[in-house]
Amino acid sequence: MAGLEELRRKLQPLFDADIGPSPGMSMDPCESYMVSSEGAVNLLSKSSGVYNFSEHGLEKQTNGIIHDIDRSEQAYRCSSNEMHVFGAIGCGSSSIVYKAIHITIHRILALKRINVFEKEKRQxxxxxxxxxxxxxxxxxxxxFQGAFYTPDSGNISIALEYVDGGSFADVLRLRKSIPEPVLSHMVHxxxxSLGYLHGERHLVHRDIKPANLLINLRGETKISDFGISAALDNSVSMCETFVGTVTYMSPERIQNESYSFAADIWSFGVTVFECAxxxxxxxxxxxAVNLMLQILYDPSPSPPRDKFSPEFCxxxxxxxxxxxxxxxxADELLAHPFIRKYExxxxxxxxxxxxxxxxVSKLKDMADVSFW
Incomplete structure (x- = not known):
């Protein structure tokens, strides 16, 4: 417990959710973050409380009480000086992802860096x-492995597991398509995972596409990139914002109508179509405009009946x-004949x-990192 107390001391809260900002703090005009002279930052979330980031790690504060977010003492001891960062492995609209090694535990991670001074990226x-x-x-x-703030760059780094296979987009670049039996098991x-997001977490992902579906060398599939996900508080709540990748966007979202979990199902269907x-x-x-018109007014795409099974179609x-x-x-699709056909x-x-x-190449890459 001594180590945990030391970590808490280093992560002294910069903002008290009951009494407000501490002396010497600067408040952003949009009241979504504050920075201290000691090189730490608070992100303020109306729905979730206050997140305290420093070079030493992350803690969350709710109603003036500090809570460890993780389920163990160790995971959030994820500081900048414990990371050795290698080259970039990908980038998106809001971040760049790097490969890194967590020196103290000798584990390869993916570090997603986001600039805290840009409001949209903070959200x-x-x-x-x-x-x-x-x-x-x-x-x-x-x-999730932890997060930390680097004052010199203004970046918050999110440490995630390194998925050592790649994305479904990577698979398509190398193999062009995925055979039905294999795809059926992946889809299952x-x-x-999608049913868990929708049913247990009440989240609409809003950016399901091949680049955000990952798979490791053991064959375990992972959903990634939750930067634009949206929470629905109850079964009748609906989203109304226009965010995400237009190419995989559902008709109701393109028309700027209210939408819910079914929007993810459309994106998932387009993704599985492309994979097959x-x-x-x-x-x-x-x-983009022509593409949106096609999605709205053309018949929904359907696979060639002479090349794919009736169940897949x-x-x-x-x-x-x-x-x-x-x-x-999503949970209803688990019982679809396409899943049962190959189970x-x-x-x-x-x-x-x-x-x-x-x-061999993957192992060499990991060995090169580990050797350092």
């Missing part, structure tokens, strides 16, 4: 933190109903992933 950071660390760990989501696992056929189902070469058709009220829920077939997802991504 995405809060979304990511809330989704990944404020609930019991779920295997189908990328695992992803539907469990190797082609995005719409012509996206003539600009039925699965895609169910996901891509224009009317969101007729799309099945008794032995499919080694780990072996498939290792056949796509050169395991």
């Amino acid at each position: 995405q950071l809060l979304n990511e933190i809330r989704t990944l660390c404020e609930a019991p760990y779920f295997q189908g989501l990328v695992e 696992n992803l539907l469990i 056929t190797g082609k995005f189902p719409y012509s996206a070469t003539e600009g 039925s699965f895609i058709d169910a996901c891509l109903h224009k009317d969101p009220n007729t799309r099945p829920r 008794k077939e032995t499919v080694d997802l780990g072996a498939y992933v290792r056949s796509v991504f050169n395991p």
Whole structure:
């Protein structure tokens, strides 16, 4: 417990949720963050309290009380001086992701860096933190390892598990398409994760696409990138904001109508269609406006009946109903004939992933990092 008390001392709260900011603090005009002269930052979340970040790690404060977010003492001792950062492994609209090694525990991690001074990125950071660390760990989501603030750069780094295979987009670049039996098992696992997000966490992901679905060399699938996810407080709550990747966006979202979990099902259906056929189902070469018009007014895409099983075609058709009220829920899709068709077939997802991504090259990359 002494180590935990030392960590708490280093992470003295900069803001008291009951009495307000401490002396010497500067408040952002939008009242979403504050910075201290000691090189630490508070992110203020109306729904979740106050997040205290420093070079030493992260703690959360609610009603004046500091709470460890993690379920163990160790995970949040994730400080900047314990990280050795290597090259970038990806980037998105709000962040750059680097490969790093956590020196004290000799574990390879993915560090997602987000600039705290940009309001939109702060909100995405809060979304990511809330989704990944404020609930019991779920295997189908990328695992949260901690976070820390670097004053010199103004960046908050989120430490995530390093998924050593790659994304579904990487698989498509190397293999063009994924065979039905393999895809069925992948889809089964992803539907469990999506059902957890929708049913247990009441979250709409809002950016389901091949680049945000990951798989490791053991064949375990993971949903990642929760920066624009949105919480629905109850079954009748609806989202109304226009965010996400337009190419995978549902018709109701494009029309700026209220939407709910069914919007993720549409995006998932487009993603699975692309994984099976190797082609995005719409012509996206003539600009975003033309693409949106296709999604709204063209018939929903359907796989070629002569190349794919009736069960697969039925699965895609169910996901891509224009009317969101007729799309099945994630848990209902688990009982779809496309899933049942292959569930008794032995499919080694780990072996498939290792056949796509050169395991020797992957192991060499990890050995090079570990050697340091």
